[in-house]
Amino acid sequence: MIGIVDHGMGNLLSVFNAFEYMGADVELCGDPRDLEDADKIVLPGVGAFPDCMKNLKELGFQEVLNRLVLEEKRPVLGICLGMQVMAEWGEEFGEHQGLGWIPGRVVRIRPEDPGLKVPHVGWNNIRxxxxxxxxxxxxxxxxxxxxxxxxxxxxxxxxxxxWCDYGGRVTAAVRRDNIFATQFHPEKSQDFGLKIIENFLSWH
Known part of the structure; x- marks a missing residue:
């Protein structure tokens, strides 16, 4: 079973539908205990870094996720904000501690080209x-x-x-051991996004 973490800040329906379309047995997990039966975990997120971390802590997800991901080594896919909170620190609305799964910081995009707007919205090619x-x-x-x-x-x-180019090099995906995450949205990226979901489903 694929367990999608429902911490109140995710684009859950489109993520759920994309996994279901690929033939996965998928479940929205609003209670951390629901993740115990998950073979693999998806951590989506839309919104602000501190709010997401606050929800993960208050709903009891942080402790369970740390055990399942770090100790039991269950494969996990982070999406967008779900990727960002895997870092040690985030600089959105001040200095905030993340899950600490990937050493690093989440910082504001500062394109070298003043004509490029932030937020970075739309399609972009990756390497x-x-x-x-x-x-x-x-x-x-x-x-x-x-x-x-x-x-x-x-x-x-x-x-x-x-990574992608947006007035400079921008991290598009990270991987460490059983942890994989994308800054882009696979569930909104048509065939290429579905290929990543397919690869995650077969990943050991």
Whole structure:
């Protein structure tokens, strides 16, 4: 079963529908205890970093997620804000501690081209690591749908699985052990996004 974390700040229906379309047994988990039966976990998120962390703590998800992901090594897919809160720190509305799964900070996008607006909204091409198990089967420079004002700066460049150009290099996906996350929205990215979901479903 694929457990989607329902912490009150996710684009849950489109994520649920995309996984169901790919034939997955998927469940929305509004109670942390529901994740115990999940073989794999999806952590979506839309909104602000501090609000998301507050919800994860208050609803009891943080402790359960840390155990399932860090100790039991269950595969997890973060999407958009769900990726950002995997960092150690976030700088949105002040300094806030994240889950700490990926060493690094989430900082505001500052394009070198003043004509590029923030938030970064729309389709953009990515470049990705050739050895990425989650991005295998994609063309050389596929495009995905983004909606964000912040991105993750990883302490270890090896954790950056994909990036895009938006007036400078912007982290588009990260990977560490059983943890994978995308800044873009696979569930809104048509065939390329569905390919990533397919790869996640077969990922061990």
């Amino acid at each position: 990705y690591s050739s050895d990425s198990p989650l991005l295998k089967g994609l063309p050389e420079s596929p495009d995905f749908y983004f909606v964000h004002s912040f991105h993750m700066e990883c302490t270890d460049p090896a954790h950056v699985d994909a």
